[in-house]
Amino acid sequence: MLLSGTVVADSATVIDNGAVVVDGTTIEAVGEREALVDQYPDHERREYDIIAPGMVGSHIHSVQSLGRGIADDTELLDWLFDHILPMEGSMSAEEMRTAATLGYLELVESGTTTCIDHLSVSHADQAFEAAGEVGIRALMGKVLMDKESPEALQEDTDDALAESERLIQQYHGAFGDRVRYAVTPRFAVTCSEACLRGARQLADEYDGVRIHTHASENLGEIAAVEKDTGMRNVHWLDEVGLTGEDVVLAHCVHTDASEREVLAETGTHVTHCPSSNMKLASGIAPVLDYLDRGINVALGNDGPPCNNTLDPFTEMRQASLLQKVDELNPTALPAATAFEMSTINGAKAAGFENLGELKPGWKADIVGLRTDTSRATPVHDALSHLVFATHGDDVAFTMVDGEVLLDDGDVVGVDAESVRAQAQEYADQYS
Numbered sequence: 475m476l477l478s479g480t481v482v483a484d485s486a487t488v489i490d491n492g493a494v495v496v497d498g499t500t501i502e503a504v505g506e507r508e509a510l511v512d513q514y515p516d517h518e519r520r521e522y523d524i525i526a527p528g529m530v531g532s533h534i535h536s537v538q539s540l541g542r543g544i545a546d547d548t549e550l551l552d553w554l555f556d557h558i559l560p561m562e563g564s565m566s567a568e569e570m571r572t573a574a575t576l577g578y579l580e581l582v583e584s585g586t587t588t589c590i591d592h593l594s595v596s597h598a599d600q601a602f603e604a605a606g607e608v609g610i611r612a613l614m615g616k617v618l619m620d621k622e623s624p625e626a627l628q629e630d631t632d633d634a635l636a637e638s639e640r641l642i643q644q645y646h647g648a649f650g651d652r653v654r655y656a657v658t659p660r661f662a663v664t665c666s667e668a669c670l671r672g673a674r675q676l677a678d679e680y681d682g683v684r685i686h687t688h689a690s691e692n693l694g695e696i697a698a699v700e701k702d703t704g705m706r707n708v709h710w711l712d713e714v715g716l717t718g719e720d721v722v723l724a725h726c727v728h729t730d731a732s733e734r735e736v737l738a739e740t741g742t743h744v745t746h747c748p749s750s751n752m753k754l755a756s757g758i759a760p761v762l763d764y765l766d767r768g769i770n771v772a773l774g775n776d777g778p779p780c781n782n783t784l785d786p787f788t789e790m791r792q793a794s795l796l797q798k799v800d801e802l803n804p805t806a807l808p809a810a811t812a813f814e815m816s817t818i819n820g821a822k823a824a825g826f827e828n829l830g831e832l833k834p835g836w837k838a839d840i841v842g843l844r845t846d847t848s849r850a851t852p853v854h855d856a857l858s859h860l861v862f863a864t865h866g867d868d869v870a871f872t873m874v875d876g877e878v879l880l881d882d883g884d885v886v887g888v889d890a891e892s893v894r895a896q897a898q899e900y901a902d903q904y905s
């Protein structure tokens with residue numbers, strides 16, 4: 475296939491009248507449209523206004539999709555223990571399947587081609603199958619909770635780790651290696667030391683399996699961890715093995731200088747979730763300091779109940795604006811940096827090779843956008859447009875591994891309308 479338009483190949487490369495040629499699962503060529511049309515005259519052609527790498531949502535909770543809007547304007551730990559965990563604990567396998575499918579559809583429809591997905595304690599198979607059905611690329615894992623958790627979610631430590639291992643054996647590398655496994659403790663508050671150490675051990679036993687958890691999102695959370703362990707949260711995670719180049723920590727809003735040193739020295743990845751941090755009033759993550767220290771910072775929407783959208787373009791905008799206002803500096807976190815966080819940095823965090831930029835030989839995960847609306851007129855600078863003016867609804871085309879998942883705005887291979895109808899029916903009980 476030959477995709478043409480203004481090609482934003484990476485944060486530093488924009489080709490007006492450009493094109494991207496896809497062959498199989500990878501990108502064959504990127505360059506000027508005219509030359510590539512001459513070189514590949516028989517390729518099927520698609521034309522969009524902007525062609526870009528697919529976005530990487532590096533912290534998502536697809537299975538919370540039925541809870542969009544159920545707990546607005548609520549403090550984080552109350553939000554979690556009074557609303558979200560009870561919902562997760564009561565969901566059936568069918569509800570999990572529908573919620574995960576809805577989440578992946580929203581992602582694909584709005585331009586996210588890869589996600590790092592934090593599932594729930596039970597029915598994780600449903601989300602893996604849903605990811606396979608929709609075709610999204612995902613690093614994902616069943617949640618571990620073996621301490622101070624609601625009864626419906628509380629697990630025996632060995633059972634939780636054994637179930638994780640079963641899922642690794644079944645799904646790590648599944649669906650043409652689009653789906654990979656991350657061992658996923660909920661957070662240090664609801665996981666015992668044995669559970670956290672067991673997560674590290676399990677990840678070490680399987681090539682390419684990573685670790686994903688929440689860390690230092692909220693002051694109440696870090697106080698609880700300090701009370702239990704006598705240590706700051708990141709030091710505790712480091713102590714039990716949950717730092718390193720295969721670890722992705724969501725949030726990291728409240729860290730001191732010594733914790734940031736640990737993150738940098740160990741090569742731990744951080745996912746910034748600006749909308750969620752603002753909505754739950756968690757605070758402002760020190761993103762600029764992390765980037766200065768060489769820490770890889772990706773971007774995530776977090777879950778539908780704390781955002782309440784999985785739009786990756788809104789998230790780039792929020793990330794940039796939040797740092798500008800925090801620093802009282804309009805040059806802070808410019809469009810190019812936000813774009814890198816949402817593409818190449820996310821790909822590095824998720825651990826997929828040759829992903830996050832449009833380059834020959836790299837994975838064909840590509841989005842096409844329309845700009846034929848008043849809001850999108852004029853486009854002076856395509857990169858700025860993607861970060862500050864684009865909405866997910868502008869995405870008309872989404873491709874993962876060379877396979878078209880969204881074609882002229884329509885999801886391919888899944889009956890999106892019936893998924894939405896089923897989701898609304900299931901969700902009514904949680905309102």
Ligand SMILES: [Zn+2]
Pocket residue numbers: 533535592688724776777
């Ligand atoms: Zn989260």
